[in-house]
Amino acid sequence: MTFSRRSLLKMTAASVTLGVAVPSFAQAIDELVIAYNVNLPSWDPTVGPSAVNPTIQGLYQSVFDQFILQQPDLTPAPGLLTDWGWNEDRTQVWMDVREGVKWHDGSDFTAEDVAWSLARAADPATGNPIQFVWGTLANHRVEGNRVIADVQQFDPTIFKWMYFLTGYVLPKAYYERVGAEGFEAAPIGTGPYMVEQYERNAFVRLRANPDYWNGVPEFETVTIRFVTDAASRVAEVESGRSHVTLEIPYEEYDRLRDRSGLAGVAEPVSDIAMIFFNDIDVMEDENVRRAAVHAVDKQLIIDRLLSGYGVALSTLETPEYAAYDPSIEVPYDPDLARELLAASGYSTDNPVRFTIQTTRGFKPKDYEMIQAIVGMWRRVGIEAEIEVYEVARHFELRAADQLAPAAFYNWGNSVGDPTTSTGFAMFGPSPHSVWDSPDLIEKIATLWAEPDEETRIQGWKDVSRYIAEHAYVLPLLQYVQPILHSSGVNVVPHASGALLPHLMTRA
Amino acid sequence: MFLRRLLSRIATTLVTLLGVAVIVFAVIRIVPGDPVAMMLPPGATEADIARLQAFYGLDKSIPEQFFIWLGGVVQGDFGTSITTRQPVLGLVLSRLPATLELSVMALVIAVALGGTMALIGTRQRYTRTEGAIDVANGMALSVPDFLWGLVLILLFGVLWPVFTISGRVSPNLVPEFTTSFFLFESVVRLRFDLWLDLVQHMLMPALALAIPLAAIIGQLLKQSLKETMHLDYVTLARTKGYSENHVILREALRNAVLPTLTLIGVQFTFLIGGTVIIERLFSYEGLGNMAIDAVINRDLPLIQGIVLLFALLFTLVNLVVDLLYAVLNPRLRHA
Numbered sequence A: 001m002t003f004s005r006r007s008l009l010k011m012t013a014a015s016v017t018l019g020v021a022v023p024s025f026a027q028a029i030d031e032l033v034i035a036y037n038v039n040l041p042s043w044d045p046t047v048g049p050s051a052v053n054p055t056i057q058g059l060y061q062s063v064f065d066q067f068i069l070q071q072p073d074l075t076p077a078p079g080l081l082t083d084w085g086w087n088e089d090r091t092q093v094w095m096d097v098r099e100g101v102k103w104h105d106g107s108d109f110t111a112e113d114v115a116w117s118l119a120r121a122a123d124p125a126t127g128n129p130i131q132f133v134w135g136t137l138a139n140h141r142v143e144g145n146r147v148i149a150d151v152q153q154f155d156p157t158i159f160k161w162m163y164f165l166t167g168y169v170l171p172k173a174y175y176e177r178v179g180a181e182g183f184e185a186a187p188i189g190t191g192p193y194m195v196e197q198y199e200r201n202a203f204v205r206l207r208a209n210p211d212y213w214n215g216v217p218e219f220e221t222v223t224i225r226f227v228t229d230a231a232s233r234v235a236e237v238e239s240g241r242s243h244v245t246l247e248i249p250y251e252e253y254d255r256l257r258d259r260s261g262l263a264g265v266a267e268p269v270s271d272i273a274m275i276f277f278n279d280i281d282v283m284e285d286e287n288v289r290r291a292a293v294h295a296v297d298k299q300l301i302i303d304r305l306l307s308g309y310g311v312a313l314s315t316l317e318t319p320e321y322a323a324y325d326p327s328i329e330v331p332y333d334p335d336l337a338r339e340l341l342a343a344s345g346y347s348t349d350n351p352v353r354f355t356i357q358t359t360r361g362f363k364p365k366d367y368e369m370i371q372a373i374v375g376m377w378r379r380v381g382i383e384a385e386i387e388v389y390e391v392a393r394h395f396e397l398r399a400a401d402q403l404a405p406a407a408f409y410n411w412g413n414s415v416g417d418p419t420t421s422t423g424f425a426m427f428g429p430s431p432h433s434v435w436d437s438p439d440l441i442e443k444i445a446t447l448w449a450e451p452d453e454e455t456r457i458q459g460w461k462d463v464s465r466y467i468a469e470h471a472y473v474l475p476l477l478q479y480v481q482p483i484l485h486s487s488g489v490n491v492v493p494h495a496s497g498a499l500l501p502h503l504m505t506r507a
Numbered sequence B: 001m002f003l004r005r006l007l008s009r010i011a012t013t014l015v016t017l018l019g020v021a022v023i024v025f026a027v028i029r030i031v032p033g034d035p036v037a038m039m040l041p042p043g044a045t046e047a048d049i050a051r052l053q054a055f056y057g058l059d060k061s062i063p064e065q066f067f068i069w070l071g072g073v074v075q076g077d078f079g080t081s082i083t084t085r086q087p088v089l090g091l092v093l094s095r096l097p098a099t100l101e102l103s104v105m106a107l108v109i110a111v112a113l114g115g116t117m118a119l120i121g122t123r124q125r126y127t128r129t130e131g132a133i134d135v136a137n138g139m140a141l142s143v144p145d146f147l148w149g150l151v152l153i154l155l156f157g158v159l160w161p162v163f164t165i166s167g168r169v170s171p172n173l174v175p176e177f178t179t180s181f182f183l184f185e186s187v188v189r190l191r192f193d194l195w196l197d198l199v200q201h202m203l204m205p206a207l208a209l210a211i212p213l214a215a216i217i218g219q220l221l222k223q224s225l226k227e228t229m230h231l232d233y234v235t236l237a238r239t240k241g242y243s244e245n246h247v248i249l250r251e252a253l254r255n256a257v258l259p260t261l262t263l264i265g266v267q268f269t270f271l272i273g274g275t276v277i278i279e280r281l282f283s284y285e286g287l288g289n290m291a292i293d294a295v296i297n298r299d300l301p302l303i304q305g306i307v308l309l310f311a312l313l314f315t316l317v318n319l320v321v322d323l324l325y326a327v328l329n330p331r332l333r334h335a
Helices: A005-018 A054-063 A111-122 A172-185 A230-238 A250-256 A286-294 A298-305 A334-343 A366-380 A391-399 A422-426 A438-445 A453-470 B002-030 B035-039 B046-055 B062-074 B088-123 B128-142 B145-159 B182-188 B192-228 B232-239 B244-281 B287-296 B300-328
Strands: A031-036 A081-086 A092-097 A137-143 A146-151 A193-199 A203-208 A221-226 A244-246 A262-277 A352-358 A382-388 A406-412 A473-486
Touching: A031 A230, A054 A193, A054 A203, A054 A221, A092 A111, A111 A137, A111 A146, A111 A172, A230 A244, A230 A250, A230 A473, A230 B145, A250 A262, A250 A473, A262 A286, A262 A366, A286 A334, A286 A382, A286 A453, A298 A366, A298 A473, A334 A366, A352 A366, A366 A382, A366 A406, A391 A406, A391 B035, A422 A438, A422 A453, A438 A453, B002 B062, B002 B300, B035 B046, B062 B300, B088 B128, B088 B182, B088 B192, B088 B244, B088 B287, B088 B300, B128 B192, B145 B192, B145 B244, B182 B192, B192 B244, B232 B244, B244 B287, B244 B300, B287 B300
Parallel strands: A031 A221, A031 A244, A352 A382, A352 A406
Antiparallel strands: A081 A092, A092 A146, A137 A146, A193 A203, A203 A221, A244 A473, A262 A406, A262 A473
């Protein structure tokens, strides 16, 4: 593009007339602006679909604290609870509450708030989608600075849920005073930022909490714009109007991250791509399942389709998870796949046929990945027909156990516990499981209530090995989250995928 | 006569709305995607699913749910949104002004651009200028509005960043107005800083919506004008010595504009429909943007409310156009 002197003068005049300042990457950042990829429909982090939407958790965690703090590497740390545990016979839990913390309205945070938040979460009348977890505790009571609850049903992961979905502490007195509607209009928490202004579907403006117990955030004011279109998010950062964005195409990330004034960080997050196998039709043949697993070159998919951003997986456990076992490896071996199929009477001339379901555009390159996998399968003697559906349809079919023999999905597990990955995905009685064979149910069943942590984790590792050996599922890869930002900001990525402004500092 | 026609149209509108309500209610419950299944995390049991279905009133039969909902609608209660936990009517009405302002601005731009093209094309008919206008019209028509949106973002948002890419108003300028018609109210209250900010936010999405419509208006109006230019009364005006500009603007345009007016009415309803994608692209906080979120989250009450309001808008626009046409067309006026 070339400009004449006249056209440049006209442009400058127009810019001045419109009062638009052409952004400069070099300017020091006063107010941090983030182009966020989802809207925030509701401010109650314990009710409704947004409460279980992993992407929204970063917004909630900016305003509210969870019971227990989760660090960027997914490990827990003292937060509003400074210490926690079970009594000796595991019939009670106890939680020590941090002192000196203030709510955003200046009132004192107390153990009563913790007890009330736990009891509220366990109350079916509130509509908390995770009520079945919180309902395992009852009779919450306060003794000094300690909260005690009775264990109705022992769940070794209960404290992990305290830094997972709906595990937030809300203000008892304030909520009871203003009600649900008042809380929506003016939410308060104990978190690093206070809500200054909120326009639904548009933006939220946050102001740093000067009393934050874990250190005052560096940026005094943060505006989070809800920019749901990826192309618009790229344009926001490229034009300098926003300083940070996430979830953009890898190609755009590579194009812009080395540009002057911009930088990027791309780290693995707790979200994996996988293919469910359903125990129906040809999938009941172990040779077919194992062939389908060995025929897929995961690294090639990562390199060619995801620009190298991804971590190939052999189990549903990623390296950050508690039950990750690097010794479990399922190699890419197309010759072995052909042999296995031949043993069941299949070949490229007489392929085994089944349907694979996938979303298209729900996750980065989901449909393209399945196309590539179907191509790899075809070379060894598997002819799979692709059926595209919406993710809502996937949930419905999965809950009714009516998925096709193979179905692509992504699974998030930001607490990194094996129960919330391998457990729920592979335990037959769970409505979210697809493989329901009795052998696997038997192996997993004993682990749900295993009190000894070391035994429990080793048990899940053994289950993962068993699943890999029998090819009950096809784990593909761990996603990498691209975050593009101004070089004037330091961004600390969180392995949960939450983008947290209070972890950002000036460069 | 006129009153009877008006009452008849209103009755038709009510029947149409009832039909839309029935269809939408049934369809969104039949198509795949259960809001509760989407909400439940792994580990939930059948009992948990049943509990949440009862919580959102989805445990009843579809006819039962419909009559409960319809009973509420008649009393002005459109239900509560599953995702926002807010009354649907309030949510929808709070976003409607943003969409209406965007649509009207797009329409004004389309009429101005299309009208200008048509007038220049007619004035310069059978010359290269008319050819160039036809080519420009063809290009404008062949590219859908969301692609125009992307082109505009690249041109005026990134390469030459004079307009704002996303949102309706700058966060530091959000007004506390009586209505949500910010553009209109900012003029009334003489808040021209705010008006300029709103225009900066609206121009790109409005232009993206307007370009294809401008091409349609331009083509039809030019064709109409060219046909009118051959009529006797136009020839008479020429023989009286009026200039070509006078003949086009004062004599031919009045008759030639009638078919275009009908078209604008029909296209305006499509334009409102087009805001769904454009609002999403520009993160404009209107009804369309909200509609996409509602569909993604299977927020059934909100989808019902939005669709019903869109249907009401469409029928009202058509009604207004019909009445306007009757007023402007002497044959209908005296029928």
